[in-house]
Amino acid sequence: MSTFGTRLHDAMAARGRLCVGIDPHAALLRGWGLDDDVAGLERFALSVVEAVAPVASVVKPQSAFYERFGSRGIAVLERVVAESRAAGALVLLDVKRGDIGSTSQAYADAYLDPASPLGVDAITVSPYLGLGSLDPFVDTARRHDAGVFVLALTSNPEGPEVQHAVGADGVRVADRVLDHLRGLNAEAGSLGQLGSFGAVVGATIAQPEEGPAFDLATGGPVLAPGFGAQGGTVDDLRRIFGASASHVLASSSREVLGLGPDRLAMRDAVRATNDELAALG
Ligand SMILES: O=c1ccn([C@@H]2O[C@H](COP(=O)(O)O)[C@@H](O)[C@H]2O)c(=O)[nH]1
Numbered sequence: 409m410s411t412f413g414t415r416l417h418d419a420m421a422a423r424g425r426l427c428v429g430i431d432p433h434a435a436l437l438r439g440w441g442l443d444d445d446v447a448g449l450e451r452f453a454l455s456v457v458e459a460v461a462p463v464a465s466v467v468k469p470q471s472a473f474y475e476r477f478g479s480r481g482i483a484v485l486e487r488v489v490a491e492s493r494a495a496g497a498l499v500l501l502d503v504k505r506g507d508i509g510s511t512s513q514a515y516a517d518a519y520l521d522p523a524s525p526l527g528v529d530a531i532t533v534s535p536y537l538g539l540g541s542l543d544p545f546v547d548t549a550r551r552h553d554a555g556v557f558v559l560a561l562t563s564n565p566e567g568p569e570v571q572h573a574v575g576a577d578g579v580r581v582a583d584r585v586l587d588h589l590r591g592l593n594a595e596a597g598s599l600g601q602l603g604s605f606g607a608v609v610g611a612t613i614a615q616p617e618e619g620p621a622f623d624l625a626t627g628g629p630v631l632a633p634g635f636g637a638q639g640g641t642v643d644d645l646r647r648i649f650g651a652s653a654s655h656v657l658a659s660s661s662r663e664v665l666g667l668g669p670d671r672l673a674m675r676d677a678v679r680a681t682n683d684e685l686a687a688l689g
Pocket residue numbers: 429431470502561562563564608609610633634635636637638659660661662663
């Protein structure tokens with residue numbers, strides 16, 4: 409199998425740069441005329457898969473919305489993963505894991521080993537137990553050609569108080585994360601390939617008013633959530649990423665999902681948004 413970075417590069421070239429979040433919010437289930445229970449969850453999530461997975465490059469189920477229904481919710485998530493991949497989409501599971509190394513290894517085995525029931529193409533992780541604590545994710549991803557997206561500059565307004573903070577060595581937290589990703593992606597870069605280790609950078613962020621702008625080019629992909637319902641636009645992506653926008657996977661959940669249960673409307677929205685994103689160059 410080719411590396412995650414190469415698979416993602418090819419998928420974005422073939423299917424476009426929109427990642428569709430499959431987030432079964434209670435309010436969305438109600439809006440679709442479904443009950444907020446496991447049957448409603450299953451109907452909602454699998455309808456979205458049927459609508460978008462044949463056309464989107466990547467789908468991003470948010471684990472929390474499945475976990476809230478316990479083991480039966482996780483069983484639905486397993487079907488979402490399997491059926492999305494069968495339809496040709498890459499699956500990025502948004503789980504934001506991160507722990508001491510030995511526990512991170514168990515998370516890595518759960519999500520990045522294809523033999524696991526919840527094995528996916530890539531996951532999101534949190535770096536706030538230290539960058540070294542991410543090694544099990546990195547090593548396991550390398551072993552199985554999977555990908556890892558590390559939170560760097562998140563889309564929520566509370567992010568900068570931690571992510572812009574300056575450490576004792578004078579380096580900002582987000583710079584440290586981005587530098588670490590540059591190191592992880594260096595080998596792929598030397599082969600002319602997109603790396604498998606991505607940054608999460610919200611489509612809503614502002615570069616700091618004081619101090620240097622964050623260097624968002626890491627040789628890997630960027631996941632840009634906050635596009636759509638949180639206010640991020642194509643112009644924001646242009647403003648934030650400039651010339652490196654071609655490696656940016658813009659992620660939208662509620663804006664697409666709110667068009668359901670009309671499957672055609674969801675699919676058309678994915679196609680139309682991909683056309684807009686292609687114009688970024
Ligand atoms: O910085 C981040 C990281 C992750 N998310 C996740 O993305 C989606 C956004 O959903 P929308 O409905 O498109 O707002 C959701 O799953 C978040 O947990 C993020 O928003 N920001």
